[in-house]
Every structure is written in structure tokens, then in C-alpha cells.
Amino acid sequence: MNKVILMGRLTRDPEVRYSAGENSTAVARYTLAVDRRFGRRDGEATADFIGCVAFGRSAEFAEKYFRQGLKVVVTGRIQTGSYTNRDGQKVYTTDVVVEDQEFAESKAASAERGVMPAAPMPTPSAPAPSQASAGDGFMNIPDGIDEELPFN
DSSP, X not given: OOOEEEEEEESSOOEEEXXXXXXXXXXXXXXEEEEOSSOOTTSOOOEEEEXXXXXXXXXXXHHHHOXXXXXXXXXXXXXXXXXXXXXXXXXXXEEEEEEEEEESSOHHHHHHTTOOOXXXXXXXXXXXXXXXXXXXXXXXXXXXXXXXSSOO
């Protein structure tokens, strides 16, 4: 099984290109700085810098919403490859091919750090103001609805 789950911060804005041809596809490349579980002996944190590549709608999403410093969670698979560079040397590559990607921090936390997306981040549909309680983040459920719930 080839499955990778990463949580880290983007080291820079994603680089997006579009494939040539009639059915052009977006290809986004970005690098995540993923903190290691244990730091160095002097207590300083260490990180791995992992290259990620997203295709199609995932790439377009990254282009629209991902910015340097944003904390994201990526699920995907490792893919290795190689090519010969202009100097004739063989170069080996390892990337995470993105299958799913999502925000790992709130919009407010991101704004506090100074990370602002190019477009407004999508937010889940919020309950109507009359249904929202006074700032605790939970929706009020009216009395007498117990018989309509599919669980107890």
C-alpha cells in the first residue's frame, strides 16, 4: 500500500502550469515544510521539505486558495522518477501525488499569521443567525425533535 498523510506549511505559493493540447490539465507543484516529531539535541525544531504535485481540479484549488505559510493536510501517494538534466546527469525525484488536500487551520488563525489567500476561502454553509447560539459554535436544536432523529 502506498499512502501518505502530511500536515505542514507551504514554503511558497504553488507553481501552476497547464499541460499543452486540447484537454489542458492544471498541474500544481508546491513544497510542504513538515515538522519532525523530535527536534535536534539543542532543542531547535527541524522540518522535512516535501514536494507535492496536484492535478486537475486539485491543482486549480491550490492555485486559487493556497499561499505561502498556509497550514494544510495532504493525502496522497509517493511517486519516484528520474530524468537526465541538460548536463547529462541522471536526476532522481520523489514527490507526493496529491489525492486530497484541505486546510489545517481556521481562516482566522491563517489571517493572524499574515497568510491571506488570493480569493476568499470556501466556508461551510453557516446556520441562519436565528439558529446560531451566542458564540459557542453550536446550533440550537428545538425541543420535541427527538422522535425525528435517527439515533438516540
